[in-house]
Amino acid sequence: MNRNEAATNQDIPTAEGTGTMLPPEILKIIDIKKHFQLKGGFLSRSKGILKAVDGVSLQIRKGDIFGLAGESGCGKTTLGYVAGGILPQTEGTIHFEGQPIDDRSGKLTVRDVQFIFQDISGALNPKWMIKDIIAEPLAIIGETAQVRREKTERFMKEVGLTLEYLDAYPHELSGGQRQRVSIARAMVTNPKLIVCDEPFSALDVSVQAQIISLLIKLKRQFDLTYLIISHDLALLQYICNVLAVMYLGEIVEEAVPAEKLFTNPLHPYSQGLLGSFLFADPNKQRIDAIEILAGEVPNPILPPQGCRFHPRCKHCRDICRKEKPVMREIDPGHRVACHFVQHDGS
Amino acid sequence: MNHAATHLEDMKTTEAKTVKKRRESGVKVLFRNPLAILSFLYLTGTGLMAVFAPWVAPYDPNYMDIDARFTAPGLQHWLGTDHLGRDVLSRMIHGARTTMGVSVAVVILSAFVGTSLGLISGFFRRADEIIMRVTDLLMAFPPLVGALAVMAFLGPGVENIVLALFLVMVPRVARITRGETLVLREMTFIKAAQMMKAGTGRIIFRHILPNAMSPLVVYFTLLFAGTIMAEAGLSFLGIGSPPEVPSWGIVLSEGRYYMRNAWWLTVMPGLAIFIAVLSCNLLGDGIRDVGDPRQYGRARK
Numbered sequence: 001m002n003r004n005e006a007a008t009n010q011d012i013p014t015a016e017g018t019g020t021m022l023p024p025e026i027l028k029i030i031d032i033k034k035h036f037q038l039k040g041g042f043l044s045r046s047k048g049i050l051k052a053v054d055g056v057s058l059q060i061r062k063g064d065i066f067g068l069a070g071e072s073g074c075g076k077t078t079l080g081y082v083a084g085g086i087l088p089q090t091e092g093t094i095h096f097e098g099q100p101i102d103d104r105s106g107k108l109t110v111r112d113v114q115f116i117f118q119d120i121s122g123a124l125n126p127k128w129m130i131k132d133i134i135a136e137p138l139a140i141i142g143e144t145a146q147v148r149r150e151k152t153e154r155f156m157k158e159v160g161l162t163l164e165y166l167d168a169y170p171h172e173l174s175g176g177q178r179q180r181v182s183i184a185r186a187m188v189t190n191p192k193l194i195v196c197d198e199p200f201s202a203l204d205v206s207v208q209a210q211i212i213s214l215l216i217k218l219k220r221q222f223d224l225t226y227l228i229i230s231h232d233l234a235l236l237q238y239i240c241n242v243l244a245v246m247y248l249g250e251i252v253e254e255a256v257p258a259e260k261l262f263t264n265p266l267h268p269y270s271q272g273l274l275g276s277f278l279f280a281d282p283n284k285q286r287i288d289a290i291e292i293l294a295g296e297v298p299n300p301i302l303p304p305q306g307c308r309f310h311p312r313c314k315h316c317r318d319i320c321r322k323e324k325p326v327m328r329e330i331d332p333g334h335r336v337a338c339h340f341v342q343h344d345g346s
Numbered sequence: 347m348n349h350a351a352t353h354l355e356d357m358k359t360t361e362a363k364t365v366k367k368r369r370e371s372g373v374k375v376l377f378r379n380p381l382a383i384l385s386f387l388y389l390t391g392t393g394l395m396a397v398f399a400p401w402v403a404p405y406d407p408n409y410m411d412i413d414a415r416f417t418a419p420g421l422q423h424w425l426g427t428d429h430l431g432r433d434v435l436s437r438m439i440h441g442a443r444t445t446m447g448v449s450v451a452v453v454i455l456s457a458f459v460g461t462s463l464g465l466i467s468g469f470f471r472r473a474d475e476i477i478m479r480v481t482d483l484l485m486a487f488p489p490l491v492g493a494l495a496v497m498a499f500l501g502p503g504v505e506n507i508v509l510a511l512f513l514v515m516v517p518r519v520a521r522i523t524r525g526e527t528l529v530l531r532e533m534t535f536i537k538a539a540q541m542m543k544a545g546t547g548r549i550i551f552r553h554i555l556p557n558a559m560s561p562l563v564v565y566f567t568l569l570f571a572g573t574i575m576a577e578a579g580l581s582f583l584g585i586g587s588p589p590e591v592p593s594w595g596i597v598l599s600e601g602r603y604y605m606r607n608a609w610w611l612t613v614m615p616g617l618a619i620f621i622a623v624l625s626c627n628l629l630g631d632g633i634r635d636v637g638d639p640r641q642y643g644r645a646r647k
Contacts, residue, residue: 084541086540086541108543109543110542110543114541114542115538115541117534117537117538119534122533122534122535123534123535123538124535125535125539125553125556125557126535126557127556127557128556136539136542136544137542140542140543140544140545140548
């Protein structure tokens with residue numbers, strides 16, 4: 001699928017006018033909703049519906065490093081699982097390589113999507129040796145023992161683990177090494193999309209840097225596509241070419257290239273997020289000038305009417321309380337859902 | 347960067363070497379524990395005696411030498427004779443056949459059935475409702491009372507003891523397995539396997555079962571101990587194995603009338619039961635340490 005076909009779809013505005021051929025879409029999700037029924041106690045009725053993801057559209061192109069940012073509880077992990085075909089969506093459609101996948105989660109295989117988890121130690125079976133852990137996706141798709149061994153050894157080297165670790169158990173490895181094992185396991189089937197759910201947050205800063213360089217190296221080497229879910233804007237700024245900011249189950253701002261969002265955040269929430277975040281350069285920002293986002297994230301079971309961000313927004317006016325803003329493209333590749341952002345970016 | 351990379355490489359290789367050195371086989375870990383060795387020796391010794399009872403036992407267990415009634419332990423009769431002049435040692439060696447045989451059968455049966463039921467009910471919600479209600483029903487009786495009731499219904503007999511104790515033990519095994527399964531299925535590596543579209547069989551047998559196994563094996567050793575006690579208890583109460591089939595419980599039971607004059611009639615089988623049960627517990631402790639790969643490196647310290 002080329003850029004023109006994608007651009008004809010009105011649901012998702014694309015980076016118009018860039019004049020270059022865009023790489024093919026790997027994943028396109030259109031107006032995805034994921035609602036959870038909250039069950040009450042014994043014999044009682046449903047307590048309500050948790051709208052974890054409420055009408056999200058996005059597309060990931062081949063070679064993208066798509067960053068999904070947001071506070072805890074905003075639904076970014078749920079969105080990642082739905083996008084990866086693990087959780088069936090409540091509404092909306094998901095296209096993988098241009099073909100819609102049904103609600104059935106069994107349609108995507110390890111050759112299509114793989115996952116990397118935040119829970120580094122928990123993601124590896126403690127009773128298995130490293131070689132079996134890395135080879136598991138290959139075993140699931142029925143590769144022969146020879147192929148499994150060759151690929152396991154190759155990818156262990158690729159992620160920077162020596163072959164002495166083949167017979168090690170996960171508890172004998174450090175946190176960084178365990179994450180390398182997870183990465184090797186995710187890469188071993190050469191998947192088209194890798195969903196990384198907070199892949200760095202459980203690691204030391206120095207190890208984070210190693211893992212990030214590793215992910216970037218592997219992306220170049222194997223032409224991979226990542227969806228990286230994280231709350232750490234500094235990391236996302238460093239690695240992502242597309243960035244989406246999520247708030248209460250909705251995407252409020254999306255920028256291609258990601259740098260646009262950092263130089264010119266349009267949505268008040270993105271501004272708040274960036275403002276509450278310390279840059280390494282003290283000239284860029286002084287600690288006494290930080291504007292902290294006021295208030296708490298509202299209860300997602302009873303989200304606010306109108307713009308979901310309005311109770312915390314300093315620019316809030318009547319229209320924000322009544323009408324839900326739609327995503328608008330403010331400048332090529334930069335979309336935002338806010339009533340007041342003008343094309344000049346004010 | 348380059349320097350750092352090579353340094354990192356160095357660190358990795360040295361670390362890897364220590365990984366290799368640290369690794370030991372589980373058997374080695376088990377046998378560094380002296381109590382576990384003793385327990386193992388006692389239980390295998392008893393087991394071998396039971397298997398080869400006709401060749402090992404010095405006398406026929408049912409041969410009555412009326413002239414030699416109540417002989418105290420000595421060279422002729424190592425553990426003395428009972429009120430009918432039967433050799434206590436021979437009776438106990440043959441009794442081990444019944445006692446150990448029943449226990450092994452009960453443990454194997456209830457381990458197999460109970461673990462399967464537990465895995466099914468921990469993994470499939472529908473089945474869980476049914477299986478757990480049945481186990482509730484079976485567990486409503488205290489263990490020995492439940493076994494007594496079944497025995498009363500079936501009548502004495504070795505097969506009936508096995509069946510009665512199986513019915514008592516199986517819900518307990520199922521419960522524990524279910525609990526382990528419920529905990530494990532929420533772990534990230536199970537989710538990871540599900541996300542890799544691993545089949546249910548693969549998840550149950552390759553992921554959940556190996557991780558549930560170490561607490562289960564420990565429980566099986568306790569179960570073995572419990573079954574030895576329960577069999578002895580049933581036989582003692584007179585509704586276990588029939589009198590012509592000696593078992594530790596029978597020997598104990600017959601000796602209780604003469605406790606004041608012939609202490610060996612009760613002390614010897616009592617001691618055998620006591621040490622067997624203790625050995626099971628100690629061996630269970632040893633196995634628990636082996637079942638956990640995290641212990642391989644630590645045990646040396």
